[in-house]
Amino acid sequence: MSLIEQAAQRLEQLRQAGIELPSPPAETITEAKVEQAQPPEHSDESLPPAKLAAEPVALHSPEMAISRRVELDMDVLSAAGILRPDSPRSKMADEYRVIKRPLIDNAMGKGAARIKDGNLIMITSALPGEGKTFTAANLAMSIAMELNNTVMLVDADVGRSTLLKVMGLPPSRGLLDVLVDESIDLAQVLLRTNVEKLTILPTGTTHPRATELLASDAMVRLLEDMASRYADRIIIFDSPPLLVTTEARILASHMGQVVIVVRAESTAHADVKHALTTIEACPVKLMLLNQGKASIQDGYGYGYGYGYGN
Known part of the structure; x- marks a missing residue:
């Protein structure tokens, strides 16, 4: 019996x-x-x-943390100048292919030397208005078109969040909520998109001490978890400008790679040099020239440059 x-x-x-x-x-x-x-x-x-x-x-186990699915409107992306998976080949798409290749190699340990946390890539600028959010969105979308990698796009510009608006999405819980409440798992606030390999982590609920949270020990622990949780995932951070807030510099110290966006014929040379000095500890620093004038024979009014910072 x-x-x-x-x-x-x-x-x-x-x-x-x-x-x-x-x-x-x-x-x-x-x-x-x-x-x-x-x-x-x-x-x-x-x-x-x-x-x-x-x-x-x-019978009922605790609720599993499940990310929410959202639909990106491809027409909205096109209107904002963001690459879309179904768009025909273009000069900008080709330029981002050139831009992403060394970043992916560094992230996956295929560069000249292995880089700690190379899959954490921060997109920043010396000052506001230089196109870092535009660059972060396009770089993430371009990486999402890869066959062997997935990408998470993080809105870490807690003082001036614009990423969701650019992507045509409403406000949502995100990064700040995870930092404030330890009971919230990262997966619960991630937004899975209709672009198969792209997920988005919004800034989250406005908090009066948002900048301090970005520089907190909780953020450091979260970054360590994000860097190690998925071996094939590249994480792009749209971060605050380096010369406006100190939290961007602290965030940069935990990144494997930092890309500084410089607006052509706008950003002062002294500001660029000053921005570079604030991230000397980062192992890989690269610079991207935004809205540089291309030659007339190219048929395009603007182009993008790419190179290593001294």
Whole structure:
């Protein structure tokens, strides 16, 4: 006779003896744990009641952290100048292919030397208005078109968040919520998109000490987890400008790679040099020239340059 049958028989004996038994709470749904065991050598009566009842196990396990799916409107992306997976080949798409290749190699350990946390890539600028959010979105979209890599796009510009607006998405919980509440798992606030290999982590709920949170120990632990959780994932951070806030410099110290966007014929040379000095600890520093004038024979009014910073 199984343990369940023994328990049922013993309960019936107790009821017949007039012993009142408590009923389980109505909202608790349980099932008995079934154990494959040999019948006991002793009779049912020789076993104490506590040994007869099988241990109850809850049918409903804790809710699993599941990311939310959102639909990116391809027409909205095109209007914002963002690459889309179904767009025809273009000069800008080709330029981002050139831009992403060394970043991917460094992230996957295929560069000249292995880079710690090389899959954490920060997109920043010396000052606001140089096109870092535009660059971060396009770089993430270009990497999402790769066959062997996935990409997470993180809105880490907590003081001036514009990424979701650029991508045509409404505000949502995100990075700041995870930093404030340890019970919130990263996966719960990620946005899975209809671009198969692209997920987005929004800034999240506005917080009066958002800049301090970005420089907190909780952020450091989160970055370490993000860097190691998925081996094939490249994480792009749209971060604050380096010369406007100090948290961008702290964030940069935990990145494997930093790309500084420089707006052609706009950013002062001194500002670029100053920005570079603030991230000297980062192992890989690269510069991207935004809105540089291309030659007329190219047929395009603007182009993008790419190179290593001194």
